[in-house]
Amino acid sequence: MQIKDLEAAKQLIEMQLKDIDNIFTKVPYGLEYTFWEDFTAKIIDRIYGNESSQRHGFEQAGRGGCFSVFESYSEHQRRENYIEIVNCKKEYLENLIRDLENRHKGTGMEMPGAENREVFADLSDDLEDISKSEEVSPLDRTIAQILAKIQDPSRFREARTNLLGLRDELLKPAPSWAVLREHMVWLILFGKQELFSVLPFIVLYVRKIVD
DSSP states (O other): OOOOOHHHHHHHHHHHHTTHHHHHTSOTTOHHHHHHHHHHHHHHHHHHOTTOHHHHHHHHTTTTTGGGGGGGOOHHHHHHHHHHHHHHHHHHHHHHHHHHHHHHHHHTOOOOOGGGOOOSOOOSSOHHHHHHOSSSOHHHHHHHHHHHTOOOHHHHHHHHHHHHHHHHHHTSSSOBHHHHHHHHHHHHHHOHHHHHHHHHHHHHTGGGOBO
């Protein structure tokens, strides 16, 4: 286990489970599903380590041999196959949560409070390493790539504050549009390339954003 805070690890997986109902409605194997699957796999890597059996189990959940005849599927078959696979991945994530709960019971340790959790990169050091790492979340990697290009210390601090504020708000169960808007206005003024590199993550979580 790479994450020692088992409750934090559990909440990361629960965060991806909350997206399942929305993923069911999307285009089978489209961009949003692919991003969700990749992001979930990266979270599992953060919890269990790279190339873990849990990561491979999640990626293979529900696949079987169906893709050998995928091209001949009708739209109905394609949708049914997609729903079956997403359901299997949902069940697999639920099993991972039970595994984490069992591990916690075995430690006899008190669950740490939310204020003590730090499961994402702090993005203050080793930005080049973080920007290339497969162990951090895709959003962390993108933010690190932006920060690594900033030379001016005051501009770096301003960018780090806004980008981490944006990230932390997006990861909440119900992100506030007012808070996100403030960071997004800063991002728009900061640069077009940077805005478009972060925008896919905002779109991914837009269904959770509240007024």
